[in-house]
Amino acid sequence: MSLSLPPEEERARAVQRMFSRIAARYDLMNRLMTGGMDLAWRREVIRRAALRPGERLLDLGAGTGDLAREALHQQPHCRVVAADFTLAMMLAGKTRPPAPSAWVAADALRLPFPDAAxxxxxxxxxxxxxxxxxxxxxxxxxxxxxxxxxxxxxxxxPRPGLLSPLIGFHMHRIIPFLGGLLTGDRAAYTYLPQTSQHFLTAEELLSRLIEAGFTGAGFRRLNFGTVAIHWATRPA
Incomplete structure (x- = not known):
């Protein structure tokens, strides 16, 4: 008899299995879904990190390491750790230069790093x-x-507006179609738009950052309001 897992753990394992299945085409799908704009968004994330030589960066949920590599492009003398809980995603990214200082298997809820690392x-x-x-x-x-x-x-x-029908069509029709065509896993690219639709608004995530104790929190919406970059600081 198999033991049943708590709903949260079962969901986490299901997500891990899903990303394992699509790892080989994950980057290609990101480029196609966003028209290549995700590369510019990642560049902005790293610019906002304002890395200086010798500083230590954690790319958490690194996947294939796009943010880690962008960090090394912008600041070649920083030290980057790429961490993810899906081995297949990290293996897909390990062969691409420049290489982070380390790839680490890690659960975002229980990070294997010391305080203030x-x-x-x-x-x-x-x-x-x-x-x-x-x-x-x-x-x-x-x-x-x-x-x-x-x-x-x-x-x-995104906020409701004139573009809402087009955004919905892209997310719930175009993305699953492309995902099924290129990865053979339409279900994964049905799940991903659904998580986007049910995730917090940018304003709600900002409130969660403040509740967590961060200071100087802010955000910027991108891509017709469907994507946002949030930033904050651990209090000194």
Whole structure:
């Protein structure tokens, strides 16, 4: 008889299995879904991290390491750790230069790093997939040094407007079609738009950052309001 898992743990394992299935085509799908704009968004995330030589960066939920590599392009003398809980995603990214200082298997809710280990923590499309957002934010706060920077890129629910029907059509028709065509896993690219639709608004995520104890929090909406970059600082 198999033991049943708590709903949160079962969801986490299901997400892990899903990302394992699509790892080989994940980057290609990101480029197609966003028209290549995700590369510009990642560049802005790293600019906001304001890395200096020798500083330590954690790319959390790194996937194939796009943010980690962008950090090394912008600041070649920083030290980057790329962490993810899906081995297949990290293996897909390990062969691409420049290489982070380390790739680490890590659960965003229980990070295997000491307190105040990093000067900045960045993530791309991580937060909407964690099963306990307050705990994930607490962990990121813990591993940041006082005065360290938090920057997160993620989807957000757009405000209703004239473009809402087109946005909905793209998310719920075009993306699953492309995902099925290129990865053979239409279900994964049905799940991803659904998580975007049910995730917090940019304003709600800002409130969660403040509740977690971060200071200097703010955000910028992108891509017709469907994506946002949030930033904040661990109090000194």
């Amino acid at each position: 990093f000067d900045a923590v960045v993530s791309g499309f991580l937060l909407r997939n964690v099963t306990d957002l307050p705990q994930a934010l607490r962990e990121q706060m813990r591993v940041l040094r006082p005065g360290g920077r938090f920057i997160a890129l993620d989807t957000t629910r």
